[in-house]
Amino acid sequence: MEQLLDQLEQAYGKHPAGREALRQFALDNMVDAQASGQPREWLIREYVDELRRLFLTTPRAPLAAILPDVFGHSFNQIEGGRFAAFAVSLWYDRDDPTPTLQAAVLSLAEVERRQAVYLVDSLRRNACMSDERYEQLTAFALGWSELKPAEIDPALRQLAERYQLSQVAMEWGLCDDASHLLQYSLPYQKRIFSEPARRQ
Structure with a gap:
C-alpha cells in the first residue's frame, strides 16, 4: 500500500486528507467488501481503485505547469512521476487540453514538436478517457500530421x-520511443480493468 500511495502522491500531489485517513478509508472499504464474500483478487482491485478515485478528486497542477517538464526534453530526461501527471491531466482534466497543447507545441523546434505530438498520440489511444476527450486529443494529433515523414525510414521500420x-x-x-515512460501512467487508468482494449 505504501508503494501505491507513493506513486499516487508523485502523480497527483499529497491528498489533503493525509495518508492515515486514506489508509483507514481504504481499510474500512475493504472490510465492507470482504463481508460480501467476493474473491481476494476482486477485493484487491477494488481497494486499489478506491484509492485512485480518491486521488483523482484531488486538485492537481494545471497542464500548463506540467508541460515544461515533458515537452522539449529527450524521453530519457523526463521524470516518471511528471509523465504520469501529464497523462492524468490529458485524460481526466475537466477543460479541453488542446489549446494549451497547441500553444506549447508551437513554441518547439520541429523534432521536439514531433516528440511532443507523439506523446499525445500515444496516450490518446488508451480507453480510460471519455469519448469527448478521445476526440479532442485525436483531432489535435491529426492536426499535426504534416510533421510525419512522407516515407518511413527503412531503419526505423526494421527497429x-x-x-x-x-x-x-x-x-x-x-528513432526513440517513450515505452519506458508509459508504464508510469498505468496505475492511473481508471477503466483499465473493465476496458482493456486500446483505441487506434
Missing part, C-alpha cells in the same frame, strides 16, 4: 519489426 521501437514512434519518424 519496429524487431519490437525495439513502437509503431507510433516509427510513424512520427522518431
Whole structure:
C-alpha cells in the first residue's frame, strides 16, 4: 500500500486528507467488501481503485505547469512521476487540453514538436478517457500530421519489426520511443480493468 500511495502522491500531489485517513478509508472499504464474500483478487482491485478515485478528486497542477517538464526534453530526461501527471491531466482534466497543447507545441523546434505530438498520440489511444476527450486529443494529433515523414525510414521500420521501437514512434519518424515512460501512467487508468482494449 505504501508503494501505491507513493506513486499516487508523485502523480497527483499529497491528498489533503493525509495518508492515515486514506489508509483507514481504504481499510474500512475493504472490510465492507470482504463481508460480501467476493474473491481476494476482486477485493484487491477494488481497494486499489478506491484509492485512485480518491486521488483523482484531488486538485492537481494545471497542464500548463506540467508541460515544461515533458515537452522539449529527450524521453530519457523526463521524470516518471511528471509523465504520469501529464497523462492524468490529458485524460481526466475537466477543460479541453488542446489549446494549451497547441500553444506549447508551437513554441518547439520541429523534432521536439514531433516528440511532443507523439506523446499525445500515444496516450490518446488508451480507453480510460471519455469519448469527448478521445476526440479532442485525436483531432489535435491529426492536426499535426504534416510533421510525419512522407516515407518511413527503412531503419526505423526494421527497429519496429524487431519490437525495439513502437509503431507510433516509427510513424512520427522518431528513432526513440517513450515505452519506458508509459508504464508510469498505468496505475492511473481508471477503466483499465473493465476496458482493456486500446483505441487506434
